Amino acid sequence: MSEIHTCPVRPAALFDEAALGELDRATWSTLHAVAPRPQPPYAPFFDDRHRPEDFLVAEARDEAGESYLAGYIRLVPPTPLACNTHVRQIQGLAVADRARGRGVARALLRAAFVAARGDGANRMTLRVLGHNAPARALYESEGFVVEGVLPGEFFLDGRYVDDVMMGRSLAP
Structure with missing residues (x-):
């Protein structure tokens, strides 16, 4: 795997909708999703509850120098x-398979901290599935702590999975 040379993060725009929908479907997994796998015909990525201004996107360049949405x-x-x-809450984080392990999720989290502080927030929360060890480790490394657990809240792939609530201060 080659490195991502740049990973700028910017607010999402309407023109990102198709790429975001593709990324969302490509990264779907019971490791982090509780909703069923999306099936055609696909719903629009943006709607009344999921507006472009709610998202930050990370851009990267592939080995050929072509830009793509990395997360x-x-x-x-x-x-x-x-x-x-x-309070601001993270309600979705996805990274393209070809960009995993290159700091994209960390860059998105840190950009989210800055954006939330800019909006006057002083606290951030999220929910993560108990069996998603990589995500939990990332969040903990960025200052999140477990603040609550709903044991066996979801039944996924034949087993009960905890819903873990995490939070952190946004104070500098």
């Missing part, structure tokens, strides 16, 4: 309540 992160307020506006 995305969805960052939203967890509720519409005014008393909760200081």
Whole structure:
């Protein structure tokens, strides 16, 4: 595997929709998804609840120098309540197979911290499946701690899987 030479992160735009949909379908796995595998005809990636402004995307170049979307992160307020506006929640993180192990997820997380702070947030939360050890290790290395566990919350691939809540401060 060659290295990704640059991995700029930027806000998503409407023109990213097709590439994001493809990335989302290509990375689907019971390691992180609780919804069934998407089937054709595919729903639009963006809708009323999943707006371009909710996403940051990482761009990379392949060995031929062609640009592609290497990953995305969805960052939203967890509720519409005014008393909760200081929190942002990660509700989706995906990295293309060809970009794994190259720091894309870490770059997306760090860009999300900056964006959330810029929006006035001082706390970030997420949920991750208990059996997703690589994601949990990444989150822990970026300052997230386990704040709660719903044991056996999901039944995936013939077994019960915990739903793990993690959070961290965004204070500098």
